[in-house]
Amino acid sequence: MRDAGYAVAVFPGDGTGPEVVREGLKVLDALAEGGPAPWRTTSYPGGGQYYLARGKEWEPEAEAAARAADAIVVGAVGWPGAVLPNGDLAGRALVLGLREGLDLYANVRPCRLYPGVTHRISGAYRTVWEPKNVDLVIVRENTEDLYTPARGRLRRAGETEVAIDTRVVTRRGTERIVRYAYELAGRRGRGAPEDGVRRVTCIDKSNVLEGCRFFRETFDRVGAEYPELARDYAYVDAFTQWLVRNPEHYNVAVAPNMMGDIVTDLAAVLQGGMGFACGANVGAEHAMFEPVHGSAPKHAGKNEVNPFATFFAVEQMLRWLAERHADRAVLAQADRLERAVAATLASGTARTYDQGGSTTTSAAGDRVAAAVRQEPA
Ligand code: IPM
Ligand code: MN
Numbered sequence: 001m002r003d004a005g006y007a008v009a010v011f012p013g014d015g016t017g018p019e020v021v022r023e024g025l026k027v028l029d030a031l032a033e034g035g036p037a038p039w040r041t042t043s044y045p046g047g048g049q050y051y052l053a054r055g056k057e058w059e060p061e062a063e064a065a066a067r068a069a070d071a072i073v074v075g076a077v078g079w080p081g082a083v084l085p086n087g088d089l090a091g092r093a094l095v096l097g098l099r100e101g102l103d104l105y106a107n108v109r110p111c112r113l114y115p116g117v118t119h120r121i122s123g124a125y126r127t128v129w130e131p132k133n134v135d136l137v138i139v140r141e142n143t144e145d146l147y148t149p150a151r152g153r154l155r156r157a158g159e160t161e162v163a164i165d166t167r168v169v170t171r172r173g174t175e176r177i178v179r180y181a182y183e184l185a186g187r188r189g190r191g192a193p194e195d196g197v198r199r200v201t202c203i204d205k206s207n208v209l210e211g212c213r214f215f216r217e218t219f220d221r222v223g224a225e226y227p228e229l230a231r232d233y234a235y236v237d238a239f240t241q242w243l244v245r246n247p248e249h250y251n252v253a254v255a256p257n258m259m260g261d262i263v264t265d266l267a268a269v270l271q272g273g274m275g276f277a278c279g280a281n282v283g284a285e286h287a288m289f290e291p292v293h294g295s296a297p298k299h300a301g302k303n304e305v306n307p308f309a310t311f312f313a314v315e316q317m318l319r320w321l322a323e324r325h326a327d328r329a330v331l332a333q334a335d336r337l338e339r340a341v342a343a344t345l346a347s348g349t350a351r352t353y354d355q356g357g358s359t360t361t362s363a364a365g366d367r368v369a370a371a372v373r374q375e376p377a
Pocket of ligand 2: 261
């Protein structure tokens with residue numbers, strides 16, 4: 001452990017971001033009770049609402065703090081009407097800007113269904129998938145593809161005639177993301193729920209797109225270094241139906257940026273909805289952790305959204321810090337948090353509106369903090 005603890009820079013952001021981040025910090029505080037905290041959190045304002053009020057997305061000190069931090073937590077960014085002069089989302093600096101600026105090339109999105117969680121399918125709350133069958137991680141490339149900032153418009157007499165986004169797929173970007181997926185599958189130990197096979201699935205559209213053909217070739221070339229892992233392939237359109245029909249087939253899947261963005265929202269339905277979906281944005285030196293549901297303006301200020309995605313994001317952060325610094329005490333805290341979260345979900349006592357319940361955001365945080373206190377350290 002670092003002398004003063006790991007420095008965690010926290011960006012609550014917009015809308016419901018601050019509401020869920022508050023609960024994440026509450027749970028971190030509960031974990032640290034009774035000893036010197038292994039981490040030190042500092043919160044900074046920023047995002048779309050900040051831009052509307054101050055004319056900038058964040059302060060230079062906040063950006064510097066993100067760069068200097070041992071880990072970063074972002075709540076959510078985006079607010080109706082908060083748009084930069086060039087048309088970009090105000091607040092992008094905190095998410096897309098950090099992904100680009102800190103080279104956070106792997107977006108790691110676990111999709112696991114915990115007992116006690118229901119799904120909202122066609123209006124009703126029910127259990128469709130069995131918890132034991134939903135346990136995969138989607139690794140999304142996070143710095144290039146259609147997100148490469150090489151885009152623009154051709155205008156004639158003030159009218160847009162053509163709009164272009166360039167899809168960039170590089171050797172370096174592809175090699176490192178597929179390698180990340182293989183390494184993760186190796187470390188994870190358990191394979192796919194269906195058969196225990198440690199399987200890495202390549203999601204692409206290589207039957208049509210050149211960039212995807214190269215992505216798949218690279219997946220195969222790097223994969224030859226991992227003979228102990230099974231290679232598997234899915235065109236992205238087919239993947240969407242296979243994932244819903246047979247989630248138990250999947251263990252680790254890797255996808256280019258844009259396709260990964262889309263399929264991870266679909267996958268979130270399997271784990272109970274976006275209220276449970278977290279993502280780690282990981283680079284060689286830095287990492288940023290976030291609930292991926294966004295700022296949800298229509299729910300903001302109501303203390304009603306589901307904070308569990310943030311608890312999972314915090315757990316991911318602790319696991320990443322523990323691994324990076326070979327810190328067994330922090331790893332033990334991550335395990336403790338996971339047990340507390342699983343016990344709370346199984347008890348059904350912290351169901352927010354999206355789960356058909358009426359537990360508030362802050363009451364759900366209180367329940368998990370109490371469960372943390374009951375879990376042996
Ligand atoms: C995500 C989000 C972001 C993305 C938005 C907020 C820019 O949808 O993290 O999945 O497109 O990557
Ligand atoms: Mn998304």
